[in-house]
Structures are given as C-alpha cells and as structure tokens.
Amino acid sequence: MNKVTLYYLLIFVAIFFSCNPAPSQQKFSNHLINESSPYLKQHAHNPVNWYPWGEEALKRAKEENKPILISIGYSSCHWCHVMEHESFEDTAVARVMNENFITIKIDREERPDIDQIYMDAIHAMGQQGGWPLNVFLTPDKEPFYGGTYFPKDQWVDLLTQVSNAYKLQPNKIKKSATALKEHIAKSELKRYDLGKENNQFPLQKLETAYKELSKGFDHKDGGFNKSPKFPMPKLYEFLLQYNHVTNDKEALDHTLFTLDKIKNGGIYDQIGGGFSRYSVDAKWFAPHFEKMLYDNGQLLSLYANAYRITKDNAYKKIISETIQFLKREMLNKNGGFYAALDADSDGEEGKYYVWTYQELQKCIPKDQFSLFASYYNIEKKGNWEHGNNILYKKVNDKTFIATHSLDSNTFEKLTIQWKKNLLRNREYRIKPGLDNKIISGWNGLALKGICDAYSATNEKEFLDLALKNATFIKEKMILKDYQLLRTYDTTKKINGYLEDYAAVIDGFISLYQITFDEKWLTTAIGLTEYTNSHFYDEKEKMFFYTDKSSEKLITKKKELFDNVIPSSNSMMATNLFILGHILGDEKYIERSDQMLAIMNDLMIKNIQFSSYWAALYISHIKPTVEIAIVGKQSLNYAQEIASNYYPNKVILGTKNHSGLALLKERSAINGKTTLYVCRNKTCNLPVFKIDKAWEEIIE
Template sequence: MAKDRNPNRLINESSPYLLQHAYNPVDWYPWGEEALLKAKQEDKPILVSIGYAACHWCHVMEHQSFEDEKIAEVMNKHFVCIKVDREERPDLDAVHMDALQAMGLQGGWPLNVFLNSEAKPFYGGTYFTPQQWVNLLLNISEAYKKNRQELDKSAEQFVQHLNLSELQRFGLSQSQSAPSEEEFEEMYRNLARQFDKKYGGLGKAPKFPMPANYLFLLRYYYHTQDDAALKHLNLTLHEMAYGGIYDQIGGGFARYSVDEKWLVPHFEKMLYDNGQLISLYSEAYQLTKEPLYKDVVYETIAFAERELMSEEGGFYSSLDADSEGVEGKFYVFTRKELQDLFKEEEPILAKYYHVTTTGNFEHGQNILHRRISDEHFAKENELELEVLEEMVKTWKEKLMEVRSQRIRPGLDDKILCSWNAIMLKGLADAYYTFGNKHFLHLAVRNADFLLQHLKQGDKLYRNYKKGTASIDAFLEDYALLIRALIRVYEITFDEKYLQEARQLTDYTLANFFDEQEQLFFFTDQNAEKLVARKKELLDNVIPSSNSVMATNLYLLGLYFDEERYQQLSDTMLSQVKELVVKEPGHMGNWASLCFHKLQPTAEVAIVGHLAPEMRSELSSFYIPNMLLAGTESQSELPLLKDRSAINGKTTVYVCYNKTCQLPVHTAAEALEQLQKSSGQEPKFPTL
C-alpha cells in the first residue's frame, strides 16, 4: 500500500476491502450516484470490480494490476472504475455474477464486469494477469467506441435474462402436494450419489463444508434410522475435524479445502462457516455423543471469541488467508521449527500431526493434521490416553504461543448482521446441546448487540463499524436473524426475542414479499433499484434467504398459532419441491424443511419455576422436530396460555397439532411421550 500517494475516494469508506484499495493509483469510486452519473455524462463504460477482504486472488490482482501506475492510467482514461465489497453488497454481487454466468463465463472472485453507461452489463471475467488485463481494457474501450450499438444490444439481452424470475429459470411450478416419504427418500438418494465414501463430503476437490447438507443428513437419519446416512455424516465430520481445513492448534475452520482429503485449506477463516459448523457439530453430538464433536465446538467457539469478537459483543467478518503476502504462513511449520521447540518430544508430535522433513505444503512447510482418534493413536503408540491428551494440550499451548509472535493474517473488522446471526445461532445451539453457561452469555450478549446497533425502528441494517450502520439490510439479514432469535428464545424463554422475530417477519412480508410468485425478493422494496431485483432460492455456503424464511414462517406459525404463516411456508416449499428432490445438494436447507413437514412437530410447553432446568434436560437429546416454549409463571404466548404448573410442580405439556398428551412432571416422562408420538424409536441415550 503506497501511503505516499494521495488516496482515492475509497478512503472515506468503512469496508476494509475498499480501504485496501484506497491508495491505488486507480481512480476508484464506491458504488453510488456519483460514479453512475459520471459514466452517463462522459458516456464511458463502467468497470465494476467486486471482491472481499479475505480473497487471495483479489489481493494478487490488486498488487499486479491495480497498484501499477501504467495499468491504472489505462483504467482511468477509458473507464469509470467502481470497487465493491461483495460482503457489504451481496445484491450487487448477485446481479453481476448472474450476468457473468449468462455470458457463459465461469464465476468467481475477483469479479470484474463491464457495464455500459446505463449500468447494464455486457462483458466480464474474474482474475486476469497484468498483460491480459491491459489487452482486455484496450479491446473493450475500442469496441465500446466502434461497436456501441452491438454492445448495448447485448447488454439489453443480458438484462432481460437477469429479470427472468428464478421459478421461470428453473422451470418450476407450484405443487399441490406436501412432500411425501418417497420424495424425501429420493432427496437422500440423489444426494448420496455425490458422497465421497473415502474422505467424506460431496464430490471431489475443491471441497466446501456446506453444513446445510449434513444437517439434512442428520434429520434424514433421525426420520429413517438409515445407518448409511449416519455413517457418511460421521465420516465427513471426522475427516473435516482431522484435516488441515480445521485449525488443529487454534480451533476454527478455513473456508474450503483445495484437495479431496480436507488437507490443504484455502486459509481464510469466515465467520459464517464457523457459526454453521458450531451448529452442525453441536447437533451431531446430541445424536452421537462423539467427544471429538464436543472438542470441535468448544475450540471453534474459543477461536471466534478470541480472534473475531469485538469489545461490544459483535463478531468481525473474517481472517485473511495471507500474512506477510504469503498464503497460510501464520498456520504452518517446518519440521526443524518443531524439533527446536519440542526437542525429544518432537518425534511423537510429528507422528500425531503427520509432520515430515519435506513437508506437505509449499517450501517444506507442514499443515498439521490428524488421521485417527486419540484412542487409536494412544493404543498404537503404547501411551495412556490421559497422558496423550495432556501432551496434546501442552503442544497446542506452546504452538499458540509461537503463533502469537508471528505477524497475524489481516482482519476484516466489519460486522455484518446475517453473519453475526449465523454465529448467534451457533452459540445458541451449542448452549442448547452442552448447557455451558459461557455459551449462553456470549449468545445473549451478541443478540442484544444486534438488536441495539443493527436495528432501528422496524428495520435492520446490514453492516456496523465504529458506531455506524450505513447499508440497509437484505433478506438474508432478516431471515437469519429471525431464525437465530427463535433459537435464543428456546434457550432463555425470554419472549422479547420471539416478539422481535415476529416483528421482523412482518416487516419482510410488507417489504420483501412478491405476492405474485409467493416468494421473497432479496432486496427491500425501498432499496436502490438495480437492473434486476433478484430472489435467492439455492442454498449455497449460506442457506438461501427464502429457505430460511420458509422455515421461520413454519416455526413462528406454531409459536403464535398463525395459520397464514404456516400456509405461506407450505406454499413456498411447494414452489421449489421439484428442485429440492432433484438437486438436494443445492437445496439442503429446503430439504430439512421437508423433514419438518413429514410428521407433526412436537410443541413442548414447560411451566413452572424449574422450567429452565427442565428445558436443559430435554434439549440435551436429539429431537430435531421439536420446539420448546416455557415460562416460570404464566404467559400469553399461544403455546403457554392458560397452562399452569400443576400442584405447584413444574409441568411439561407435549402437544402435536394442537392436541396434547397428559401433563407430566419429569423430562423422562416427556421423552417417553415424544418417542411414542413420533411413531419411531430415536436413539435417545438413557437419562
């Protein structure tokens, strides 16, 4: 970063990604009226360059091209250049990524798209070498002058494509039937075709965690008791936890693995991955009681609190893959470093973490990873398990100390509503499973932070930094926060969180909902009008905002006895059901919603002074189709209204479809009712 240069307009932005480019010689503008007006007035094409702070190839292209004076001169002369942080503006990213794919080009970041002076896209690409980039700039500039009509015609066609509704694009129409058992099993079979039965996960390299798919597998196993589903889930969760994608020393997951073995990560750590994986490993522990899963949850929460949490209780967005300009440098070790550090203990450490002299990464470096459980390793090496565990604990402490002396990866310190909501739900799920009071404290603190700083009146904001929230929220922010608040209610029984969830839901229905297609737009009706107003249907690394809203409506419909919420949830699912059956790998969160609709959800109401303790007993068991409501005294919430603690003893009411079993006074009796009513025999551990 050449601070001797004068800064460009990005110097006034809050996004760390935009600020990284503030001293480029490129005359960057942030997206906004000033840049768009300049393009119209000067009749120039627009370059929209989109990336994010933790993106390795974004940094490479910046260093090679955007910091180069001569290349910047070409850009400034022929284009109005706009820089966008995709994490702050997912709406802009979605429109321009869709445009690139409509051009038949491969998507990715950095995303560079060329628009005409009316802000309509006509060409694009991702990473370019400096020479390719200059050639492309000159060719586009020339074509824009000589073949303007042709480019404008192309741009109009792309805009028409962008404005096709998602239902039209996928050829979907509303189904009249609820998901059937046969369709549910077909979802699983279609997903199972992609299983990597050797290393877990789906398909070959690169491998992304995609937690929504494994949450579906958990529910599928619960519903069918199909051991093949549980076997693949366990294989995947073990391989990820043992691999280099998981930080063996400091906890937390990298964004993805470049190889099929989960060994070599792309080293950036994203808040949204870690929040979802805390939820997944917590839920898997409820079912399996596998100690490894508990370790992963505890270590990942410790990482997030240590390295991503702000003093105010919000969570920052990500850690960069690079430090000192080298990918992964912060996390890897040479064998010699370890020998110098651990002396005579190094051979056993090297065996445990698969360290070699030649290394398994670049330049003789080692990515620490495991392949077997501590029990197996202790047995193979004739060690007492407790001795090994103490050694591993000491190794981690020493290696963390060494890492603390290194130059840290860059921190993207913006706070995003939806990503915080994902972490909030992760913390709430971890407390729900493990009952650790510190997790509860972190969750409540984060929930209150979000409601205080990212909510004003009825509406949410997307971002927060240094006391300021400046971007109106997208559907993703509302949907994921609503879902998290429902879970926070379940772990606190504080109805303010449920009421906030309902109010936000009603705001989305008033401002995001498309009555014609019975789905939600990604942007608020009051937001800036782009060339297309999109809807998000496919679950990706983050579940789609429509799938989360459909789930929220289902759950809130039960809590508040709101038939319209329930009906709308059914309608939304029926619109996409055909695609969920065919492509469950892209519709994992929708597939989980199908599970909820196959049989009635257990509505468990707890009334009495021991309601929190009773909730803790029940929530330690894996019952994914259950929602909890509770009060220590009385409540007007429909699930609790007119219910009391019988004879002053804390009382549990287990209900399905507004029909209740006999009231009981112990968790064991409630669990027995839940087992019988489900028509299954889930593998509950004994109380």
C-alpha cells in the same frame, strides 16, 4: 526492559509501520479514501481512480459516455489480492483503466445485491463465477462482458479490446447489453418454471432424491467426489435429519465420517481452533486459509448436533475450541463478531498457520517431539509447500492413543500444552488481515451456532456469549421500527438484506428456546413482520432479496438456492414454520407451506443446492412436536430435552405465566414443573418427569 521484550517490541513497530505507512508515504489516493469497508480501504491508494458504487461515478459515466468497470471482491479473497498486486497497483495498467473506463470497487459483503446481479450476468455469458468479479457495464449499468481473475497481460489486452469495441461498435455493445439485461431480469421462478405448487410431501419422494445424492459420496475421504471441498454445513444437517426420519444408517455414518475427516484435516486449525473456508484438495488437508464467520457459526450447529447424537467428546472439543477461536480473534468488545480473517499474511497465503520442522522442534520438548510429529504428521522436508508443514491428523484420538499404548488423560494434557506452546509462539507472527465489518446476518448464523452449542453441552460460557452477541445485535443493529442494518458502522448506513433478517430471526428464535426470555421472541416476530411488509412479493409468493425501498438496480432478485449459506427464502420459510408453531399462528405456517410447495419439485431433483428446503420438507413428514414447560425448573428441563437430538420440535416455557398460546391455559400442577407434549394442537396428558416426556416426544 529485557532484551527479549525489546526484540519483540521492535518487531511490532516495524510491522506496524510497514502495514500502516504515514500519509506522506502514500503516492496515490482515490475516491475510496473515506470508505469504511476494509476491502475498499485496501484499494484506496491504488493508482486506479476507483470510485465506490454511488451517484457520483454513475453520473460521470453518463456525462462522459464511458463504459463502467466494476470490480467486486472482499477483504479475505486471495485472488483479489493477487490481481490488485499484479494490475491495480501498476501505474501503466491503471493508466489504461483510468483513460477508458469509470472504475468502481465494490465490497460484495456490503453489497451482495449488486454482486448477485452481475454474477448472474457472468453465468449467463457461460463463464465460471468467482472473485474478483470484473464486469464491464454500459453507462445505464447494463453488463456486456466480464470475468473473474485475469493475469496482468491478459487484463491489459482485455481492457484495450473492450474499450475499442465500445468506441467502434457502440450499437453492437448496446444490443448485447440489452439482451443480457432481459435475461438476468427474468424472474427466478419463471426461469426455473416454478409456477406450480405441489403441497404433497411423501417420504418415498425424498428417499428417491437421497439415493441420487448419495451416489456422489466420497467413501474414502468424506464429503462428495470433487475438489475443492467445501464443508456445506446445511447439506450435512439434512443428512442427519434424513437419518432421523428413515433410520438410514448410511446417511448418518457418512455424515459422521465426513465430520471426522474435516476436524482431523488441515481445514481445521489444529492449534487455534476454527475452520477455514474450504480445502483445495479432496482430503481436507490443504485449506484455503481464510476463516469466515458464516462457516464457523454454521459448523458449530452441525458439530453440536453430531455431539447430541453420539455424545462423543471429540465433537465437544471441536465446539469448545471453535468458540474460543471466535472469542479470541473475531469478537468485538461490544459483543459483535467480525466478518473474516484473511488467508494471507506477510504477503503469503497460509504463512501464519504453517510450520517448518525446525520451528516446531523449538516449541515442543525434545522428549515429546517424536510423538508430536507422529500425531500431527510432521515431516522434515515439510508435508506442504516450501518446506512447511500443515498440522493434521490421520486418525481420531482414540485410535492414536490405542496404537501408541498411551494413557488417555496423560495424552490429553500433552496435546493441550502443545497447543498452548504453538499458539503462544504464533502470536508473534504477522497476523492475517482482519475484516472488521460486523455483518448482522453472519452474526445471526453465529448466534444460532452458539445457542446450539449451549443446548448440546450445557456450558454456561456459551450461553453468556450468546446473550452478549444478541444484546449487541438488538441494541446496535436493529432500529425502532425493526428495520435491520447490514453492517455496524457509524459512518455508513447499509440496510439489511433478506439474508440478514432471516439469519437474525433464526438466531433470536433459538435464543428464546434456551432462555424463555420473550424479548428475543418479540424481536424475532417484529423482524418477521418487517420482512412480510417490505420484502414479500404477493404475486410470486416469495421474498425479494432487497427491501422494497432499496436502491433501484437493473433488476430485483429472489434468492432461492442453498449454497454454503442457505438461501434467504429457505431460511425465511423455515423461520415462518417454526414461529408458526411457537405462536400457534396458522398464517405463518401457511405462507411457509406455500413457499415449500413452490420449490418442492425442483428441490427433489437437486438436493445438493436446496438442502435447507429439503430439511423443511422433512418437517412435514411427521407432525412437529410442541413442548410446553411450566414451573420453576422449566429451563433445566428444556436444557435436558434439547441436549438430545430431535430436530422437528419447538420448546416453550415459563416459570409462572405467559401469554403465548401454547402456555396461556397451562400451569405448574400442584407446584411441580409440568411438561405438555403436543402435536397438531392436541396435547397429551401432562407429565412431571423428563423421561416420560421424552417417551411421548419420540413416539
């Protein structure tokens, strides 16, 4: 063993034992000790007597007549870590908590249903939401006060005040809790006056809504005029689709401009690929360094569509690098993707990703360093905090190459080598914490993104990855009756939420359209039928977030508004619409149309929080194109069609025969692969060449 190898081995051993102290070194243990969630395990040795959410803690609160304190967060949440270090690891603070409250820790990614309810309560109190979410409840689980992050001194004061109020003014607390419960238990449809259905979808109405949205465009830095800035993939998907039906150049230009700013900024990992959750500034420069699976899956779809439209290889590179990041750092050996990477490593946010000037000089050849520093805007004193540099680009590669009179092929080889050098060096650092939960819905979003990446680029590696991931979901996370699990965990069964079903259905529909393997379509149908039976509310014509057989909480929510992840109801409405066209099933389409009609007027008033509904609205402006392909070249023909941008379409195909309605009576004429382009159940004459089919698609 040489000295260098021994040196790094010793570093690894030191890191391992500092991160994994022996059981005898742990001074405290609480009721989280046997939990599987990485977030809950992080708190298992706090002096706070944490319980997981469950009957034991709730029963104890009633027996002792103590208020409940729930603290909700997730493993990659920076301010959750800060509050833990400041307060939950402090024995004096823990004593106050333990003596006066039944304390419950909740991983919001395992229990988003609980998080929704108590986040709603915080908003009803007039407070800004966020995580960690700390809420005080009566023993009946009714909230009466709460907030997010509190510095240590404020936290101790709040604990004392809440405890005293509960003891001295119990009737006042009860009255407040009852009023708050009644407010948050009110149906979302009633709260937003959504009883009326509007089934008219004129283009003019959408144009008015777009003009209002466009007033917020940040024409200097991309995105919208606010910070922090979140990528919001579905909002930009809407803008691409809006441009597609209106030819509004501003919508397309602003989207591509924003995507360029994001891919060039520090929010994108210039060395290892993949996107951070958001940028703390308006320029996409300084990221909040955590990386979430759901962001990267959706951004794959968005950049794939940008590539379909422009054929710009810069977008193709982002797609490839992001998939390599997912394979390298987020992929379980069985084919499932992990949930997230932490922002922090070695106790500091972003430490894994930033570089001093001197560190970079050691990694880049001396004769190339000046060019490297110019390309990534490296400064001797650092361009960020504590003398560190975040690598980012001010211009696209074509502009940089032209400005510096470089040969594009030579420069491409240089950047590849730079990234290899830095990535290899970075591997020796203490890595950010990995949240190794495998969440079905987030895997569905990733599956959809990888399918779109394959459709746009025809890279077989992407198809292989999609098949591996889908096989894992199908075999490990879906039970025999099409009941879906939220997480892949052999010790704890958490049933899937509507978000999970909707995203997995979407992923399987996408996989069918690039493979024509009907087992994926059959699975999507089975999951859809399960949601119709177990989540749908016949009275309000929307889906509940939780299964009808799920744990009874103080209220049952419906998720309507799109955010970073689209709402589970907008995803389901879209799934029903697409499946209805693939299967020729009017019942699915009618249910989708009814859901959209309920949201129609409210959606138009604020597309920023209903962009996926708005994309579904666009699908009603022109008839959906149904493309049926029969013959030996059906997959190749489908791939070529899908590589171009036309969002409002479905593609079905078979080499020989299929029982699907659109394929049942159709065949390969004279043995030649045949394409049928249909709208509203009426098909044009069959054609044999893709360019002829494309003329009919875009007519």
